Structure formats: structure tokens, C-alpha cells
Amino acid sequence: MIDKLREKLGEGVLENEALSRHCTFKIGGPARYFFIAKSKKEVRRAVEAVGDLGINFFVFSGGSNVLFSDDGFDGLVIKVNSSELTVYVMNCRIVADAGASLSKIVEAAMENGLTGLEWAAGIPGTVGGAVRGNAGAYGHAMGESVEEIEALRIKNKKSRIKNYGKEDCKFGYRESIFKREGGVILKVVLKLAPGDKNKIKEEMDKIFAARDGKIPTDSSAGSFFKNIEVTDEIVKIIKEHTHEDVPPDYIQKGKIPAAWLIGQCDLKGKQIGGAKISEKHANFIVNTGEATAADVIALSSLVKMKVRDEVGVQLEEEVEYVGF
Ligand SMILES: Cc1cc2nc3c(=O)[nH]c(=O)nc-3n(C[C@H](O)[C@H](O)[C@H](O)COP(=O)(O)OP(=O)(O)OC[C@H]3O[C@@H](n4cnc5c(N)ncnc54)[C@H](O)[C@@H]3O)c2cc1C
CATH class of the missing domain: 3.90.78.10 (UDP-N-acetylenolpyruvoylglucosamine reductase, C-terminal domain)
Incomplete structure (x- = not known):
């Protein structure tokens, strides 16, 4: 199987990779096969490969909200590591690959004078993981800033790209359609508002300080x-x-x-x-x-x-x- 996977995905496919190395808990046995997808294309290719080969798979990103079993995972674990990020200052949008780090996005919003994500300062993980679980803090949540999501829908081992507007995402408390129905988030479009860079930074500093006192x-x-x-x-x-x-x-x-x-x-x-x-x-x-x-x-x-x-x-x- 490793040969077939490498034929489709290249030499980067690992065998028996310790999952403890890929999550913030630092717990977890080996993934039978492990692949880091560095672009949207590679994510799609990996999902299609497991469909063709009929093996189990699991997709994750930052590993900051998972507990991997001591027995690991018997199949292909795909780590979404696509990280392109573009800020459109004039129309207050940030377009990011799912694997982009949330803290980098929060920082980029501040640097470009865009307000709306200050509450997320200090939350680890990626924007894809944050959208899937509708991550939140201090009375706010990711869904508030989502304008559009591009995701892979997987049905009968076949995948197709689908775009979701904010309403389609059905955000709730730590809930979204992706959590309920599956699918792999590929790209996120966030809609923010113009703001004052210094005020945004001040607010973020307050959040960092509050988290410092509270978060282990x-x-x-x-x-x-x-x-x-x-x-x-x-x-x-x-x-x-x-x-x-x-x-x-x-x-x-x-x-x-x-x-x-x-x-x-x-x-x-x-x-x-x-x-x-x-x-x-x-x-x-x-x-x-x-x-x-x-x-x-x-x-x-x-x-x-x-x-x-x-x-x-x-x-x-x-x-x-x-x-x-
Ligand atoms: C110290 C600490 C503080 C935290 N503080 C907060 C907080 O204040 N608020 C909060 O909400 N959370 C918090 N978290 C939890 C975590 O950081 C968030 O839930 C984060 O958004 C998870 O993103 P991730 O990329 O790490 O997801 P992962 O842990 O990689 O995955 C989590 C789940 O999302 C799925 N997933 C990941 N990427 C995708 C994708 N591209 N497409 C589809 N599904 C995907 C995975 O299958 C998995 O089920 C904290 C965690 C730590 C360790």
C-alpha cells in the first residue's frame, strides 16, 4: 500500500509516523501512513488517493483540538498544511488556505488595520480547524467573520469542490455543517471591517494578557x-x-x-x-x-x-x- 500511496502522492508519504509529534497534547500512537499536504491541490490529491485505494483516512491541521489514540490510526492521516494568505485591505477581506495559522491571520488583520478578529489572539491552530469547530472566545466566534468557504465534499469515495456562504455553514456553539456532515475545508474568505491599527493592537494585548493569567x-x-x-x-x-x-x-x-x-x-x-x-x-x-x-x-x-x-x-x- 505504501508504494501505491507514494505513486499517487510522492515520496513524502511516511509510514508509522508518531501522531504525538503532530498535536499540542503530545499524545498518540503511530499513523499507519502520514502525509503533509502543502497546497489545496495536494489535499485534494490525497483525498482522491484514499478514495481510489479504499483506505481509511483522517484530515486534521494544527492538532490543537484532538486526542489521538495510543494505538494511532490505521489508515492515511492527512495534515493540511496549505498556508497561502492574502489580505485585501480596500475591501476588508482576508483569503486564506485552510492550513494558514489563525494567529498569523489575526496578526495580518491587525497590521492592515482590519478589525473583527482581536478576540482570537492567542488561539493556536489553523483557520480551517477554527472554522470547522467554530472556535470562539470572549463572546465571539469564528463564524461571525466568515463570508465564504471552499470545501471538498466527499461522497461514495468521490470528492467535489463546493462553495458555502456564511448561512450554509450553519454555525452554532462549537458547531458547523463541516463538523456535522464532514468535508474538508480548503479555503476561507473572511470579511472584516476597517479599524485603527493601534486600537486593534491594544485590544489584542488585553486579550493576550487575560489569556496569560488563565490558560495553562x-x-x-x-x-x-x-x-x-x-x-x-x-x-x-x-x-x-x-x-x-x-x-x-x-x-x-x-x-x-x-x-x-x-x-x-x-x-x-x-x-x-x-x-x-x-x-x-x-x-x-x-x-x-x-x-x-x-x-x-x-x-x-x-x-x-x-x-x-x-x-x-x-x-x-x-x-x-x-x-x-
Ligand atoms: C492552549 C490552547 C488554547 C486554546 N484556546 C481556545 C480558545 O480560546 N477557543 C477555542 O475555540 N479553541 C481553543 N483551543 C482549541 C483549538 O486551538 C481550536 O479549536 C483550533 O481552532 C483548532 O484548530 P486546529 O487546526 O488545531 O484543528 P485540529 O486540532 O487539527 O483539528 C480539530 C478538528 O477539526 C478537523 N479539521 C481540522 N482541519 C480541518 C479542515 N481543513 N477541514 C475539515 N476539518 C478539519 C479535524 O478533523 C478535527 O476533527 C485551544 C487549544 C489550546 C491547545
Whole structure:
């Protein structure tokens, strides 16, 4: 199979590549085959190759929101590394390949006096990953700035390019049509607004400072669980379980942070194997050095069970499990 893959994709196809080298968690066994696609064309070629050869595949980019299994992945793992980026200052657009780094885009927007992405300062990963999961922070999310997406739709092992307007993307809280229905994002068109470069930089500096105080620096995949949507029912259930009121600030913002729910169960610092609930932020599971995916799963299962039993709320993972 490696020969057939190399025939189609070139000598760059690797065998038994450790996935721990390609994600921020630094966890994960080997990918049977691994390919870094450096352009949209190469992404498409790789997707077509797996269709022709009938093998399993998985597409990712920055690796900052995934947990790879200790057994790795039995198929071709395609890393989207296409990174062309063009800023159209006059019409306030940024057009980027899916594999372009989100922080480079945020920086380019600032340098060119375009406002709308300041909130995303400091979020790792690529713009493709951010669109797929509708990444967000400080009350904003990626979908707000999306004008158009070019993606590969894959059906019956055949792929075709499709363009999506903002409405077609069906963005929701950490949701998009690409997350629900699949597809590989190739290109992103962002629509921003004219702004003052100094003010944009000031706002970004504030965000960097806020994140510095809050976000753990140990290896992780970001917030592990999704926050919980506020409903009268949820607020009542939490009160019944904890005899505490949900803070009004959360009710006003419409989301109960998973970190607060986990904190209610006194789980900060809890460790299984090398996986630990960060002391700094209860919704971060960190790799203290030698964590396995099994450690992370055991710890996340414990968190879910405790939060369900003691707070009455069912948590759901934000991090994507791959190869389980
Ligand atoms: C320290 C830290 C802080 C973080 N802070 C935040 C935060 O504030 N807000 C937030 O929302 N997230 C945060 N994250 C999570 C993560 O950075 C974002 O979700 C990011 O947008 C993921 O992008 P990625 O390229 O790394 O995606 P990956 O991890 O590579 O992939 C994530 C998922 O997207 C899919 N995917 C990736 N690229 C594509 C593509 N081109 N087409 C289709 N599917 C694709 C993958 O299959 C996978 O299912 C944080 C993570 C870390 C480690």
C-alpha cells in the first residue's frame, strides 16, 4: 500500500509516523501512513488517493483540538498544511488556505488595520480547524467573520469542490455543517471591517494578557469540555444538586463554564497516570509529561461521572477523539 500511496502522492508519504509529534497534547500512537499536504491541490490529491485505494483516512491541521489514540490510526492521516494568505485591505477581506495559522491571520488583520478578529489572539491552530469547530472566545466566534468557504465534499469515495456562504455553514456553539456532515475545508474568505491599527493592537494585548493569567502552558488540547447552555431547567437542576445559585454573570452570558462545574466537584489537580486537571483552569486536562490517551480518557470519564452525580449536568467533549 505504501508504494501505491507514494505513486499517487510522492515520496513524502511516511509510514508509522508518531501522531504525538503532530498535536499540542503530545499524545498518540503511530499513523499507519502520514502525509503533509502543502497546497489545496495536494489535499485534494490525497483525498482522491484514499478514495481510489479504499483506505481509511483522517484530515486534521494544527492538532490543537484532538486526542489521538495510543494505538494511532490505521489508515492515511492527512495534515493540511496549505498556508497561502492574502489580505485585501480596500475591501476588508482576508483569503486564506485552510492550513494558514489563525494567529498569523489575526496578526495580518491587525497590521492592515482590519478589525473583527482581536478576540482570537492567542488561539493556536489553523483557520480551517477554527472554522470547522467554530472556535470562539470572549463572546465571539469564528463564524461571525466568515463570508465564504471552499470545501471538498466527499461522497461514495468521490470528492467535489463546493462553495458555502456564511448561512450554509450553519454555525452554532462549537458547531458547523463541516463538523456535522464532514468535508474538508480548503479555503476561507473572511470579511472584516476597517479599524485603527493601534486600537486593534491594544485590544489584542488585553486579550493576550487575560489569556496569560488563565490558560495553562502545559501540553493540552485546549478546553476539554463544552460549556453548558443556560436554561431554566439546568439552573434548577444545579441548585438542587449543589444548593448553590448559578452566578448571575453566567446566566446573563447564556453559558455555564464547564470549568465552574468541574470546580464544584473539587477536581482541580486530580491526576490519573500522566493526565491531570490543571490547577490553573479546571476545564484543561494537561499532559504532565508521560500521559497516554488512556490516562486522558480515564480522567475525562471520572470528570463526567462526578459532574453528572454531584452537579446533575452531562458534560460533552469539545476535543475530538481520533482512532478510538
Ligand atoms: C492552549 C490552547 C488554547 C486554546 N484556546 C481556545 C480558545 O480560546 N477557543 C477555542 O475555540 N479553541 C481553543 N483551543 C482549541 C483549538 O486551538 C481550536 O479549536 C483550533 O481552532 C483548532 O484548530 P486546529 O487546526 O488545531 O484543528 P485540529 O486540532 O487539527 O483539528 C480539530 C478538528 O477539526 C478537523 N479539521 C481540522 N482541519 C480541518 C479542515 N481543513 N477541514 C475539515 N476539518 C478539519 C479535524 O478533523 C478535527 O476533527 C485551544 C487549544 C489550546 C491547545
